[in-house]
Amino acid sequence: MKKQSGFTLIELLLVLAIIGIISAIAIPALLGQRERAQAKAVQANVDAIAGECARVNDQQKEAGTVITAGSVVAMVLQLSNYSLPNAKNPYNGAQVAYATAGSTTGQVVAVGNAVTDVTGSAYSGVTITGFYLVGGSPASLMKVVALD
Numbered sequence: 001m002k003k004q005s006g007f008t009l010i011e012l013l014l015v016l017a018i019i020g021i022i023s024a025i026a027i028p029a030l031l032g033q034r035e036r037a038q039a040k041a042v043q044a045n046v047d048a049i050a051g052e053c054a055r056v057n058d059q060q061k062e063a064g065t066v067i068t069a070g071s072v073v074a075m076v077l078q079l080s081n082y083s084l085p086n087a088k089n090p091y092n093g094a095q096v097a098y099a100t101a102g103s104t105t106g107q108v109v110a111v112g113n114a115v116t117d118v119t120g121s122a123y124s125g126v127t128i129t130g131f132y133l134v135g136g137s138p139a140s141l142m143k144v145v146a147l148d
């Protein structure tokens with residue numbers, strides 16, 4: 001008689017129980033990762049356009065060109081890095097990531113305007129707002145770039 005070898009029912013149930021425990025720990029931790037990554041992408045987009053607005057403003061000032069905050073925003077949004085297909089909305093890749101108006105989730109809105117600080121001083125600036133989700137609820141991040 002040949003000896004049959006294999007796994008017993010107890011061994012199989014033990015392996016399934018271990019896989020179930022690991023899944024119960026790992027799956028909830030991974031479920032929010034996509035939303036957090038999309039929110040981080042919006043925050044990175046806010047930082048990117050803020051730096052680009054400052055760079056374009058400085059470049060134009062060095063060239064001796066006097067420009068408004070609105071024209072700084074227009075110049076930045078004309079760059080290929082800030083338009084489709086290079087810059088996509090992290091929540092919907094078919095939508096633009098940067099605009100001058102709106103409040104679509106995943107979008108970064110840049111508006112050149114006069115900004116007043118807490119001391120009451122007014123100056124030319126770019127207000128940048130990024131819209132994203134936190135726990136399924138809408139949230140926003142605002143950054144102001146002073147153009148002097």
